[in-house]
Structure formats: structure tokens, C-alpha cells
Amino acid sequence: MRVSRSLTIKQMAMVSAVAVVFIFIFIVVQLFHFVQQSRYDTASQMEKIAHSVRLPLSEAILKADIPQAEAILSQIQPSGIISRADVVLPNQFxxxxxxxxxxxxxxxxxARLFELPVQISLPLYSLERPANPQPLAYLVLQADSWRMYKFIISTISTLLTxxxxxxxxxxxxxxxxxxxxIIHPLRKIARELDDLTPQDAGGHQLKLPPLHHDDEIGMLVRSYNRNQQMTFRRFQTEQAQRRQTEEYDILSMLENHRLALWLQPQVNMRSGETVSAEALLRVRQPDGEWxxxxxxxxRIEACGLMVNIGTWILEESCRTLAAWQKRxxxxxxSVNLSALQLLHKEMVPSLLEMLARYRIQPGTLILEVTESRRIEDPDAAVTILRPLRKAGVRIALDDFGMGYASLRHLHHMKALPIDVLKIDKSFVDGLPEDGEMVSVIVSMAKTLGLKLVAEGVEKAAQRDWLLARDVTIAQGFLFSKALSPEEFETRYLSTPTA
Structure with a gap:
């Protein structure tokens, strides 16, 4: 489980964040309290020192005996606390x-935050005091700010630690x-749900975790189980009806000739010649359009009809090829082959029978393996495709660069019996600005000796970029959209081709 999705990490981070915020506030309050206490103690010590020299200093100031006053100030014992002593007259001189x-x-x-340095001011009076004595001067003592600074830093370090x-x-x-x-029971529930297969999900029931029969987790499990029972029953009805309806609709399309194969040309971009075609499934709409x-x-897959429809497509393709070859x-x-068809046990013998019955020339039927990201066992694909290739069927990997046919499965590429790589339209769309992935695919195809076909070419700039990299075969709206068989034959097969 990734850290970003871990509830344990999230709740621990939340607890830590809240604790840090409150601790920060508490540290600030305590720090100011300790500093204030230290200021008070420092001021008290300086007052005691000031009182010890007050009388002799007052006498020296009264007599204007400056040398004596300096000598008295020199006798002050700073004890590492006092950094400076000043005598200031009432006029601030x-x-x-x-x-x-x-x-x-x-x-x-x-200095600004903690009001440093700490100072005290003690008035000096005449020894012969009048009724309302006025100070002769003021003795100002200033504490060592560096000492207080070290105290603050030490206090902060201690409190933080x-x-x-x-x-x-x-x-x-x-x-x-x-x-x-909380986390362990929820994680166990989440993993149990995550490991469910689609077949088991309908009637699945959770077990009540120990010690959670009467709390919110117990309520969650009971609610889930109750909803599962209701949903499952409603799903034995709705799913069956929907599947029956879908199956009927699709089979009706086939029986009423509403399904057809249209053809999209694959063009040599250097010569402009149509060299092959791809068969694409089309449905006649109520308005007559295809x-x-x-x-x-x-929907075809969900109804379990993919093998049936796929077999019909292969039959129609072989019939088309046979008609062309007679001329x-x-x-x-090229014909698309889904993963369900590829892995079906009757696919290989059925297709081989069609090839023999229609006498299809070797190399003229190309199977494009589509939806191949759903093929979990590449070795199985090799086992299935190899006899077809020996029978003259050419194999293409459709949408190359996506899913199972992606670059991360490069180690399977040499084993696969394939002839053609089709560059996915999503990569072609980025040309010519973003061509890094296509360049990698082109280089790989050359290394493996495979033919390349680019899908979805719609702009001249895309065509020019591909031609500059020796990719000559492409299909897309730049050349033609998919056409009905009659229109395709009129446009591209009016003259027999050797």
C-alpha cells in the first residue's frame, strides 16, 4: 500500500501536526515566561549592585569630583551581568x-522581541536632603545582552528537544x-473487498471484526451486508433482463443484416497507392446511416456474444478476400481480433477451416490483436498465434504502445510471432511536436525487423514527419474514412491488382 493512501500515516501525521501546533504555542508562552523571570532576576541583582555604590557616588557627584566618581564606578563588581554603567544628569546629559x-x-x-538590553535607573540624591529632594543625577546600569541571548537560545533548544x-x-x-x-479492522475490510472477483461480489458478506460488534465499524459491516443482500436480489432480476434484452438486440442486428464490415484503406504515403485495407464493424442506424x-x-462482450460476432466478422472477411482473389x-x-476470441479454444481450428474453405492466399489475411492488454499470459498468445502464422496468416499488434503491447513488455516481443506493429492514434495525434514515443517505436520496429503502420493520420504535417522516419504505410482521415465495400471497390479496386 502506498504511503499517500495509508490511513495509518495520515492519522499519525494529523496527530503529530496538532501536537506540534499546541507545543509551539506552549513553548512560546513558556519562553516568554522564563525570559521575563530572567529579566526580573537580572534587574534585582543590578539594583543590589547599584545600591552598594549609591551613597559614595552621590557624594562624589555633589562635590563634582569626577575622578572620584569614575573610581567608584570602577569598583562595581559586574559578576558577568553588567556590561555598562552610566551617570546621566537630569537633562539627559x-x-x-x-x-x-x-x-x-x-x-x-x-533584541526587539525580548526588549534587550535590560536596564535599571537609580536616582542619586544630595546627602543633605531638602523637603522635596530632586535627584542630582541617575545611575544607569545595563545588563549584558549577549548573556541574555545565550540564555534564550539555550531555553529554546531545551524546550524544543x-x-x-x-x-x-x-x-x-x-x-x-x-x-x-480502527485502522487494522478497516484495512482488513478494504483488502477483503479489493480481492473480490466480479463473480463473488454479488453475494459477498463481511464478517464482524472482534471487539466491534456494537460500535461504528460494526454498524458499517451490518449495513454493508444488508445492502449487499438487497442489491444482489435486485441484480438477479435486472442483470438477467438487461442481458437478455442486449443479446436479443445484437442477434437481431445480425439476423436483419444491420451489421456490416466497412473498409478503410491503408496507403503508401510515398506513392499514394492503396496497399491494404482494414475491416471495421459498422451498424445501420434507424435513419439509414452507418x-x-x-x-x-x-455490450457484445457483456452479453457473451463476442466469439459469435467475431466469427461472423472473420467469415465475412474471408468471403471478401475470396471474392477479390477470384478477380x-x-x-x-486486416481484421481485428479481440482477446476473448484469441483465447477461445475453437478459434484456431475454426479460422484454419475458413482459410481452407475460401482458399485464402497466404499473406492476405492480417489479424490485428486488439484489447491485448487483457491477455495476462503472453505465452498462451504465442501458442495460439504461431500455428496461424504458419498457415499464412500475418499477425499485427494493434494500438502498439498501449496495454500488453506496451514498451514495458519488450521482453515478450521477440517471442511473439508478429509481422506488423500499428502505432496507436494517441501517439500520432502528438506529431510533429511530440514525437519521442513514436521515435522509440520506429527504432524498435527496425531492430526487430517488423513492418510499421501508423493509425489516425489526419494532418499533412503528421504524414511528413512519419515519412522522414521511413514510416510509409498509414491510415486515417487524411486519406479516407471507412467506406462501404461497394464504395471501396469502386474507388480502389476498379482495376485488378496483381
Whole structure:
């Protein structure tokens, strides 16, 4: 199971994310609390130091004895806390300054956020105090901001380490509990449903997981089982009726001659000559027009009539080839072969019987293996196709580059008894701008000695690009759409071809 689809990973990520958000908030609150406490302690220590020199400094200031005042300031014991002492007059004039520690820069945002540096201001009074004493000056002490900065960084590191570890422990503990109680039962249910085959899905019932008989998971299982029972019964009626109706409609098309094979020319793009054709299924609509209704092939498969219709298509194709060959026309005809037909046990003997009965010349019938992505066993395909190829039937891989015929199955290519690769229209549509995939296919075909046919060529630029890479055979609206057999013969077979 991929990580992006794992409910365990998602719920653990959610728990961790919520925990990290709340821990971040808690860390910020605690950090400001610790810093505020440290500021208070620092200010208290500086006040004690200031009071120790207050009286002698006041006397020296009163006598204007500057050397004495400087000597008193020099006697202050900074204890690694005070970085600077100033004497400032009431008019804000700085009279004295003493620096105890070299000044080191701290980040500006730290200084603004935590209001650094920490300062205290202590008024200095005359020893002979009047009734309303006015301070002679102010003693301003400034704490070492670097010391406070290191304290902040250390506090952040400690808090982050401690609480993120706590968050991890809580996330694992909570996730384990949720995983055991919810994820495991849901995963078991999901895998059981995912492993169901279409045949078993209708009447399938889930088992109630242990310890979940009376909770939401138990309700989910009981609801599923109840709906399965109702749906299955309604499906023994609707499916049967629909299949019967579809089968009747398709067989009616066949019996009333509403199904026909139309032909689309495959052209040599260098000479403009039509060198072969592809037989395509068409249905006559109520308005008289011929077309291929959307989803018809899927409906034929769902009704179990693909082998019947496929056999009719092969019969009609052999009849067409036989009629051409009586007129001396040896043009090859390509016929689509579905995976269901290919794997049917009667396909090979039935087709060999047709080839003998209609006396089809070797090399003129080409089977295009379609829907080959549904062939799970390539070795089985080799076993089936090899006797047909020996009988003169040429084999083409249709829609090459898609599904089973994709490049990821390159290791099967040499074993397959094929003659032609058909480049899928989805790749041709990107030409000439996007030709990387087609270039790879062309190179591979040359290496394996296979003939190439490009499908869906609709623009002259696509034709020119293909011709420049020696891809000469193509079909598409640039040359002609699918035509009725009469129109095709009038346009392309009016003169017998050797």
C-alpha cells in the first residue's frame, strides 16, 4: 500500500501536526515566561549592585569630583551581568560612562522581541536632603545582552528537544491505539473487498471484526451486508433482463443484416497507392446511416456474444478476400481480433477451416490483436498465434504502445510471432511536436525487423514527419474514412491488382 493512501500515516501525521501546533504555542508562552523571570532576576541583582555604590557616588557627584566618581564606578563588581554603567544628569546629559564587557551584537529581532538590553535607573540624591529632594543625577546600569541571548537560545533548544520528544511519544502512542482499534479492522475490510472477483461480489458478506460488534465499524459491516443482500436480489432480476434484452438486440442486428464490415484503406504515403485495407464493424442506424454506436463492443462482450460476432466478422472477411482473389486482386485485409476470441479454444481450428474453405492466399489475411492488454499470459498468445502464422496468416499488434503491447513488455516481443506493429492514434495525434514515443517505436520496429503502420493520420504535417522516419504505410482521415465495400471497390479496386 502506498504511503499517500495509508490511513495509518495520515492519522499519525494529523496527530503529530496538532501536537506540534499546541507545543509551539506552549513553548512560546513558556519562553516568554522564563525570559521575563530572567529579566526580573537580572534587574534585582543590578539594583543590589547599584545600591552598594549609591551613597559614595552621590557624594562624589555633589562635590563634582569626577575622578572620584569614575573610581567608584570602577569598583562595581559586574559578576558577568553588567556590561555598562552610566551617570546621566537630569537633562539627559551623559556625564560618565564605564564599560565592563566588550559589546557583542545580537540579532535585531531578538533584541526587539525580548526588549534587550535590560536596564535599571537609580536616582542619586544630595546627602543633605531638602523637603522635596530632586535627584542630582541617575545611575544607569545595563545588563549584558549577549548573556541574555545565550540564555534564550539555550531555553529554546531545551524546550524544543523536550516537547518534540514528548510529541513524538504521544503521537506514536495515540497512533498505535487508533491503528489497533480502527485502522487494522478497516484495512482488513478494504483488502477483503479489493480481492473480490466480479463473480463473488454479488453475494459477498463481511464478517464482524472482534471487539466491534456494537460500535461504528460494526454498524458499517451490518449495513454493508444488508445492502449487499438487497442489491444482489435486485441484480438477479435486472442483470438477467438487461442481458437478455442486449443479446436479443445484437442477434437481431445480425439476423436483419444491420451489421456490416466497412473498409478503410491503408496507403503508401510515398506513392499514394492503396496497399491494404482494414475491416471495421459498422451498424445501420434507424435513419439509414452507418456507424459504430459508443460502447457496442463492450455490450457484445457483456452479453457473451463476442466469439459469435467475431466469427461472423472473420467469415465475412474471408468471403471478401475470396471474392477479390477470384478477380485477381491480392490486396491484404486486416481484421481485428479481440482477446476473448484469441483465447477461445475453437478459434484456431475454426479460422484454419475458413482459410481452407475460401482458399485464402497466404499473406492476405492480417489479424490485428486488439484489447491485448487483457491477455495476462503472453505465452498462451504465442501458442495460439504461431500455428496461424504458419498457415499464412500475418499477425499485427494493434494500438502498439498501449496495454500488453506496451514498451514495458519488450521482453515478450521477440517471442511473439508478429509481422506488423500499428502505432496507436494517441501517439500520432502528438506529431510533429511530440514525437519521442513514436521515435522509440520506429527504432524498435527496425531492430526487430517488423513492418510499421501508423493509425489516425489526419494532418499533412503528421504524414511528413512519419515519412522522414521511413514510416510509409498509414491510415486515417487524411486519406479516407471507412467506406462501404461497394464504395471501396469502386474507388480502389476498379482495376485488378496483381
Amino acid at each position: 551623559q556625564a560618565l560612562r564605564k564599560s565592563f564587557l566588550p559589546e557583542r551584537q545580537i540579532p535585531m529581532w531578538i 523536550t516537547y518534540l520528544l514528548l510529541a513524538l511519544i504521544l503521537s506514536v502512542a495515540i497512533s498505535w491505539s487508533i491503528n489497533r482499534l 456507424g459504430l454506436p459508443e460502447g457496442l463492443i463492450e 485477381g486482386i491480392a490486396m491484404p485485409l
